[in-house]
Amino acid sequence: MSKITLVEAVNQALEYEMAxxxxxxxxxxxxxxxxxxxxxxxxxQSKFGEERVLDTPLAESMxxxxxxxxxTQGLRPVAEIQFMGFIYPAFDQIINHASRLRxxxxxxxxxxxxxxxxxxxxxxxxxxHSESTEALFxxxxxxxxxxxSSPLRAYGLLLAAIRDNDPVLFLExxxxxxxxxxxxxxxxxxxxxxxCFVLRSGTDITLVTWGAMVHETMKVAESLALQGVxxxxxxxxxxxxxxxxxxxxxxxxTGRCVIVQEAAKTxxxxxxxxxxxxEQGLLYLCAPIQRVSGFDTVMPLFKLEDYYMPSENxxxxxxKQTMEFA
Amino acid sequence: xxxxxxxEIEYVQYMDESGQALADLPNWATEVESLEHAxxxxxxxxxxxxxxxxxxxxxxxxxxxxxxxxxAIGAAxxxxxxxxxxxxxxxxxxxxxxxxxxxxxxxxxxxxxDERGSNPPIANQDFPVAIPIASQCLHAVGxxxxxxxxxxxxxxxxAIGDGATSQGDFYEAINLAGVWKLPVVFLVxxxxxxxxxxxxxxxxxxxxxxxxxxxxxxxxxxxxxxxxAMRDTLDQAIEKARSGNGATIIEALTYRLSDHTTADDASRxxxxxxxxxxxxxxxxxxxxxxxxxxxxxxxxxxxxLKEQCQQQIEEEIxxxxxxxxxxxxxxxxxxxxxxxxVYLKQRQQLFDEWQQHLGAREETVDTDVKESDHV
Ligand SMILES: Cc1ncc(C[n+]2csc(CCOP(=O)(O)OP(=O)(O)O)c2C)c(N)n1
Ligand SMILES: [Mg+2]
Numbered sequence: 001m002s003k004i005t006l007v008e009a010v011n012q013a014l015e016y017e018m019a020x021x022x023x024x025x026x027x028x029x030x031x032x033x034x035x036x037x038x039x040x041x042x043x044x045q046s047k048f049g050e051e052r053v054l055d056t057p058l059a060e061s062m063x064x065x066x067x068x069x070x071x072t073q074g075l076r077p078v079a080e081i082q083f084m085g086f087i088y089p090a091f092d093q094i095i096n097h098a099s100r101l102r103x104x105x106x107x108x109x110x111x112x113x114x115x116x117x118x119x120x121x122x123x124x125x126x127x128x129h130s131e132s133t134e135a136l137f138x139x140x141x142x143x144x145x146x147x148x149s150s151p152l153r154a155y156g157l158l159l160a161a162i163r164d165n166d167p168v169l170f171l172e173x174x175x176x177x178x179x180x181x182x183x184x185x186x187x188x189x190x191x192x193x194x195x196c197f198v199l200r201s202g203t204d205i206t207l208v209t210w211g212a213m214v215h216e217t218m219k220v221a222e223s224l225a226l227q228g229v230x231x232x233x234x235x236x237x238x239x240x241x242x243x244x245x246x247x248x249x250x251x252x253x254t255g256r257c258v259i260v261q262e263a264a265k266t267x268x269x270x271x272x273x274x275x276x277x278x279e280q281g282l283l284y285l286c287a288p289i290q291r292v293s294g295f296d297t298v299m300p301l302f303k304l305e306d307y308y309m310p311s312e313n314x315x316x317x318x319x320k321q322t323m324e325f326a
Numbered sequence: 327x328x329x330x331x332x333x334e335i336e337y338v339q340y341m342d343e344s345g346q347a348l349a350d351l352p353n354w355a356t357e358v359e360s361l362e363h364a365x366x367x368x369x370x371x372x373x374x375x376x377x378x379x380x381x382x383x384x385x386x387x388x389x390x391x392x393x394x395x396x397x398a399i400g401a402a403x404x405x406x407x408x409x410x411x412x413x414x415x416x417x418x419x420x421x422x423x424x425x426x427x428x429x430x431x432x433x434x435x436x437x438x439x440d441e442r443g444s445n446p447p448i449a450n451q452d453f454p455v456a457i458p459i460a461s462q463c464l465h466a467v468g469x470x471x472x473x474x475x476x477x478x479x480x481x482x483x484x485a486i487g488d489g490a491t492s493q494g495d496f497y498e499a500i501n502l503a504g505v506w507k508l509p510v511v512f513l514v515x516x517x518x519x520x521x522x523x524x525x526x527x528x529x530x531x532x533x534x535x536x537x538x539x540x541x542x543x544x545x546x547x548x549x550x551x552x553x554x555a556m557r558d559t560l561d562q563a564i565e566k567a568r569s570g571n572g573a574t575i576i577e578a579l580t581y582r583l584s585d586h587t588t589a590d591d592a593s594r595x596x597x598x599x600x601x602x603x604x605x606x607x608x609x610x611x612x613x614x615x616x617x618x619x620x621x622x623x624x625x626x627x628x629x630x631l632k633e634q635c636q637q638q639i640e641e642e643i644x645x646x647x648x649x650x651x652x653x654x655x656x657x658x659x660x661x662x663x664x665x666x667x668v669y670l671k672q673r674q675q676l677f678d679e680w681q682q683h684l685g686a687r688e689e690t691v692d693t694d695v696k697e698s699d700h701v
Contacts (some may be wrong), residue, residue, distance in 0.1 A: 038523070
């Protein structure tokens with residue numbers, strides 16, 4: 001089996017599900033003939049036709065609002081927002097409709113739709129193309145927010161997202177779209193939503209992260225191992241709803257926790273995780289929880305982006321402080 | 327049954343593809359200086375644009391949106407507006423930005439990933455380039471609302487693409503411009519493509535200009551590769567707005583001869599033949615041909631103008647390439663008027679990381695230490 005990248009795994013999952021379910025329909029800007037600006041929908045229009053892979057006019061509120069309507073009819077739209085920075089015109093549709101139609105109608109209507117969007121920094125993109133604003137969406141009741149961090153998880157989680165009967169925002173860390181390759185069996189096997197993945201087990205400290213930062217975090221964990229510190233690394237994967245139990249079990253074991261995220265610090269997903277650990281696991285802790293994150297600034301244009309993004313060094317020094325705390 | 331509404335959309339063109347006048351030209355267009363001046367900016371824009379693409383290709387700049395083929399629009403905007411009007415641009419109006427006072431180094435800086443490029447040394451209140459499509463349409467009507475409130479003799483000009491006319495923000499803006507009779511001009515550069523989506527897949531409307539009808543404002547279509555038509559149409563729309571007679575949508579028909587940006591590959595979705603057809607409609611060729619026939623423009627003048635432009639461009643590129651880097655801490659310095667106390671600690675952390683990084687870099691040079699090998 002050949003190895004594929006994360007973006008190819010997205011494509012493979014879309015293709016698998018379209019081949020097995022006629023209700024799956026893709027819509028978005030440049031998703032058809034062009035195959036998406038990152039080629040996530042490459043060749044899908046030629047395989048499944050223009051009726052199932054729809055190049056829309058340029059309007060994000062239209063894309064998501066239309067997907068809501070389609071979803072109520074039993075279709076399973078997978079809407080692409082070209083970059084997360086352009087999702088905001090659709091905020092109203094996501095918050096006021098997609099996420100609450102089930103509740104508003106006491107279950108009579110629901111929204112089995114997926115909104116895919118590349119997100120995050122580190123690829124030297126233009127303005128508005130690099131932010132990590134997942135926390136804005138994790139705050140919304142009724143919405144799922146899922147972030148894969150490897151080709152395998154991209155494939156399995158996207159299948160799960162499409163099959164789920166509620167709306168899912170599927171955020172793809174574009175910095176790692178082509179960073180690693182894995183063998184991804186194309187058997188249509190979904191991975192569970194709403195569960196963290198323990199990527200590395202350890203007894204000394206818990207490192208909680210998601211998306212592209214999984215890679216820096218794993219590197220730090222490997223280098224800690226050389227110094228005799230065994231870190232447990234957790235990929236949150238579904239940031240909403242949050243599987244706090246897996247995190248708490250780990251913190252109970254290690255007594256120390258560092259949360260690593262690319263997003264700005266204040267009111268972030270990291271803040272939520274820290275709060276829940278404080279609520280339910282305060283007495284497990286031997287050191288204060290630390291958050292390693294981007295700064296509370298506007299995401300800078302790319303000349304300065306490396307200074308914004310959490311580096312291995314930034315993670316490492318937070319871990320060191322946490323380990324050294326008596 | 328009776329008819330309650332009817333409309334027509336005018337198309338403005340003064341020159342055919344060979345530069346031949348099709349109608350009596352406006353007076354200003356018979357003056358050598360006016361046309362030479364415009365041509366100078368168009369040529370500068372084209373040569374600079376090509377250099378910007380080359381800088382990206384050689385890793386010296388980030389993603390760039392070329393305006394190749396759309397230079398007549400940029401020149402007309404830049405030359406028709408008054409200095410104290412407000413320009414609210416899209417990302418493909420390099421030509422107009424240059425005339426409005428951005429230096430080439432500023433434009434390179436912006437696309438080179440440096441915020442300082444959006445702060446050119448200009449006295450006007452022009453907006454920075456808007457990347458979120460059509461969002462700037464609303465800023466333009468807001469600016470125009472302020473002008474109207476203060477009874478100022480100023481106008482706002484908003485530049486967008488054909489794809490932008492599908493956005494809600496565009497409709498909201500033109501609607502408001504109609505009901506409040508605002509001094510604003512919407513310039514739609516219809517370059518036939520929104521990345522890979524052709525104009526026909528964007529709207530079933532016969533023209534984009536006619537979107538004005540629903541908003542109760544004027545709409546006109548113009549040959550956007552014909553500088554004289556472009557300028558004349560803009561002059562009229564601006565004058566109308568300035569004198570309190572409301573807004574206009576100008577649909578400028580043009581063609582994006584380049585890829586969407588340097589990150590795009592247009593050959594995936596459009597044919598080389600189509601591009602060839604539009605190359606014949608080139609705005610520079612057309613104006614040059616016209617000037618040769620009507621005003622004695624010649625090869626000598628053409629060459630010396632070209633050299634002059636190239637020298638200017640070289641100087642600006644050097645200024646860009648040798649500009650001192652901004653301190654990373656700048657990312658905190660323009661968040662608020664003054665930085666709230668709680669962020670001082672984060673700023674300090676960034677400062678320390680920066681110093682450490684600089685130190686580490688020197689060390690690497692000094693002692694030839696390898697990248698940490700724990701990775
Ligand atoms: C709100 C928003 N959605 C999507 C994008 C991504 N995008 C950048 S340019 C573009 C096409 C714009 O086409 P058009 O308005 O015709 O302008 P042109 O690029 O042709 O000048 C798209 C979809 C964006 N920048 N903003
Ligand atoms: Mg266009």
